[in-house]
């Protein structure tokens with residue numbers, strides 16, 4: 001579905017991603033784990049068309065990735081950014097509707113709103129509440145639902161568990177598994193390595209801009225190097 005070859009991305013002289021190659025197959029959950037500053041957000045923003053590569057190629061469904069974010073979104077790649085970035089002064093429902101701004105199939109949008117309330121029942125009681133007044137967990141659910149309203153083929157989730165209590169982390173990540181099982185491919189960036197690896201079909205460990213390990217998620221979770229560096233297991 002998506003293929004990255006030899007990707008480098010720079011901020012001025014700082015090389016945030018160095019020679020990254022990875023493949024995302026359709027229908028999978030692919031996790032990228034790594035510490036603060038490893039380059040996870042840079043990878044996500046590059047795939048969303050918000051940053052341009054210094055070197056390398058990215059192809060989506062066999063064609064080069066477009067260079068503008070709205071074109072990338074139009075092809076079916078949607079980023080749910082780190083720290084959620086909801087429209088704080090719009091209601092929950094308005095935020096969800098904003099997610100569908102490239103669509104004009106009214107019936108489909110109405111059906112998808114209903115599907116979002118089924119996925120995150122708590123949202124239905126909050127439809128007229130301003131997004132800025134929601135709890136962190138509720139905001140994360142709205143951010144994911146807003147992303148899904150564009151009907152993406154590939155959903156990019158940048159640290160959806162950031163700042164959430166453990167129980168909420170679990171319900172958000174359970175929803176991610178559910179979303180994938182309904183046909184949306186997932187690329188998940190997480191510092192919260194344990195769960196992100198356990199739930200991943202394929203996983204990559206990023207360290208200072210390079211991929212240092214890759215393999216099936218549960219296998220990486222068992223890897224002693226990963227356990228020492230990311231899971232706090234000695």
Ligand code: ATP
Nearest residue numbers: 011014016034035036037038039040041042043191
């Ligand atoms: P975190 O989990 O803390 O968000 P991350 O893995 O997402 O980390 P990135 O945000 O992609 O990492 O950052 C990768 C590197 O690029 C870091 O060294 C960071 O300081 C640097 N960087 C990120 N954004 C910029 C920027 N706008 N200008 C300069 N350097 C940047």
